[in-house]
Amino acid sequence: xxxxSAASARPRERSRIxxxxxxxxxxxxxxxxxYVLFVLxxxxxxxxxxxxxxDGLQPLNNFIGLQNYADAIxxxxxxxxxxxxxLIIVLSLLIQIPFSLMLAVLLNRRFPGRAIFRLIFFxxxxxxxxxxxxxxxxxxxSGGSDPFLTALMKNVGLGSFAQDWLGDTGFVMxxxxxxxxxxYFGFHMIILLAxxxxxxxxxxxxxxxxxxxRWQAFRHVTLPLLGPTLRVSVFLSMIGAxxxxxxxxxMTRGGPLDSSDTMAVLMIQAGxxxxxxxxxxxxxxxxxxxxxxxALAYQRFxxxxxxxxxxxxxxx
Amino acid sequence: xxxTFPATAEAPRVTSGTRALRYVQKSSFEILRxxxxxxxxxxxxxxxxxxxxxxxxxxxxxxxxxxxxxxxPWVFSNYTNVLFGANSGAFYQELLNSVMVAVVAVGLxxxxxxxxxxxxxRMMFRGREFFYTLFTLGLLFPAAAAILPLVILLxxxxxxxxxxGVALPQVAFGFPLTIVILRPFFKSIPTELEDAAKIDGCSTxxxxxxxxxxxxxxxxxxxxxxxxxxxxxAFLLPLLVLDNANTWTLPLGAMNFKGQFxxxxxxxxxxxxxxxxxxxxxxxxxxxxxxxGLTAGSVKG
Numbered sequence: 001x002x003x004x005s006a007a008s009a010r011p012r013e014r015s016r017i018x019x020x021x022x023x024x025x026x027x028x029x030x031x032x033x034x035y036v037l038f039v040l041x042x043x044x045x046x047x048x049x050x051x052x053x054x055d056g057l058q059p060l061n062n063f064i065g066l067q068n069y070a071d072a073i074x075x076x077x078x079x080x081x082x083x084x085x086x087l088i089i090v091l092s093l094l095i096q097i098p099f100s101l102m103l104a105v106l107l108n109r110r111f112p113g114r115a116i117f118r119l120i121f122f123x124x125x126x127x128x129x130x131x132x133x134x135x136x137x138x139x140x141x142s143g144g145s146d147p148f149l150t151a152l153m154k155n156v157g158l159g160s161f162a163q164d165w166l167g168d169t170g171f172v173m174x175x176x177x178x179x180x181x182x183x184y185f186g187f188h189m190i191i192l193l194a195x196x197x198x199x200x201x202x203x204x205x206x207x208x209x210x211x212x213x214r215w216q217a218f219r220h221v222t223l224p225l226l227g228p229t230l231r232v233s234v235f236l237s238m239i240g241a242x243x244x245x246x247x248x249x250x251m252t253r254g255g256p257l258d259s260s261d262t263m264a265v266l267m268i269q270a271g272x273x274x275x276x277x278x279x280x281x282x283x284x285x286x287x288x289x290x291x292x293x294x295a296l297a298y299q300r301f302x303x304x305x306x307x308x309x310x311x312x313x314x315x316x
Numbered sequence: 317x318x319x320t321f322p323a324t325a326e327a328p329r330v331t332s333g334t335r336a337l338r339y340v341q342k343s344s345f346e347i348l349r350x351x352x353x354x355x356x357x358x359x360x361x362x363x364x365x366x367x368x369x370x371x372x373x374x375x376x377x378x379x380x381x382x383x384x385x386x387x388x389p390w391v392f393s394n395y396t397n398v399l400f401g402a403n404s405g406a407f408y409q410e411l412l413n414s415v416m417v418a419v420v421a422v423g424l425x426x427x428x429x430x431x432x433x434x435x436x437x438r439m440m441f442r443g444r445e446f447f448y449t450l451f452t453l454g455l456l457f458p459a460a461a462a463i464l465p466l467v468i469l470l471x472x473x474x475x476x477x478x479x480x481g482v483a484l485p486q487v488a489f490g491f492p493l494t495i496v497i498l499r500p501f502f503k504s505i506p507t508e509l510e511d512a513a514k515i516d517g518c519s520t521x522x523x524x525x526x527x528x529x530x531x532x533x534x535x536x537x538x539x540x541x542x543x544x545x546x547x548x549x550a551f552l553l554p555l556l557v558l559d560n561a562n563t564w565t566l567p568l569g570a571m572n573f574k575g576q577f578x579x580x581x582x583x584x585x586x587x588x589x590x591x592x593x594x595x596x597x598x599x600x601x602x603x604x605x606x607x608x609g610l611t612a613g614s615v616k617g
Binding site: 023030037128129142243271285287 | 349352353357360366367379428434439441447450451454457458463464465466484548549555567574588596600603607610
């Protein structure tokens, strides 16, 4: 290569690098700007507002340090809300996910009607929370005599199990949990079904030929291979339960007597309806931190096993 | 290893007795499968039928004799009221608002996320993984935590009360999942194709627009469908941003209708069901994309 051409290559190289950065900026900046402005900046602002006593309208000048956090943590209503979120998380892990897994297993083989069942089970996922909430509200609570579900149970001889579904402070969270599950089990089922479809059938068949029972083969072969998908499903379920809002707001608004409050419900109530933006922001930060701890701990202790272990079935 | 059953492959002669037993076991398992699935299907469909048929009942029957799920007599005045009568104005206004938010939000989400995912998938630059991680963080924390300051921000920039004020934040919230799904897809398109396009004089944007996007059509359909469902059903953000009834979207409209007509349960059900019809039609046509989207997002994410 002659000296002249090497010298002329350098500015060309430089302009190529410049073009590259112009392209990157033009491609990345719009999405990044919108994301930072509407997602990251508000989270930072929540931390900022949470240090003030503020109604959301007046100038922000009454700095009170961590008082909002102290108020929140000592408030029995907020403690109750955390307990309610925790209850939904626990019930999801104990009931919703195993149930979704069972249905995914039942739908894993080809059989007549499979597509229809899948279509039906997944349908609630596309209905809005508003539609779900209103229909269930009218099924479980009626102006006149027994609501639909109670009357139905009495008709088939299960009347003694009927409850004041949404009016009983001890039962309302259980009712809400089942409605959340009604709406979302199909979502988890679809994810788990996809995971099952990704496991080569030969592996389980090999176990059966080696003399394992159906349950043994499932427990010791299929389930470990399904691990990564199962953990994603569990994680999404926990994050969803942590910020449960729409259905509760539409159906009970936290009642009766604050028995169905969740953290998000109290946050919105304080910030948008009670003119306690500082306090509401503190609740937002607590919600954010709990979510992040959950995510990081989960990634550190549960998801990381997938990277180390040899059972990483899906990494591409 | 201890074997409990004789392995099929090693047993040359299976007695007819065991074969019959297996057959009975197998078919009883099949029956059990259908029993469970039909029961679950009934649990899923009952509320939906309660809504649809309830909208065609008289209030007297709906409240007084709720178990009889078939309307007697059939009344269609509730549905005609929503579609053509007194409440049709509000219904179509809300439908239009929902459509406008969905079109803007989905268009911007998919368009801008594609551009960003392109740089993450096919360009080398300092900070690439940092920015990518920044976007994926959005999948990890509860989005509700950003909502109160977001409403204040919208007020400050003059978007409060407007449909754009609902659409833009939804675009932002839609980015993480969309980018996470699109990036590996864009990556999988062979480099040779890009080199060939460049040699033929294609610019980077030209390659993105004329070659990559058409090839990525299945993935784009998938993320679009996910974005549609997300924005169409959104409740919390519209609740806090849209204070004027003229700007309500369908979920808000349904909730307010319920409050306003609480004594007329049949009419409320009819209205609620009608707000769900677009989503159900959409679902029937887009089920496959929706399923593949969730699968890609969760299994490969």
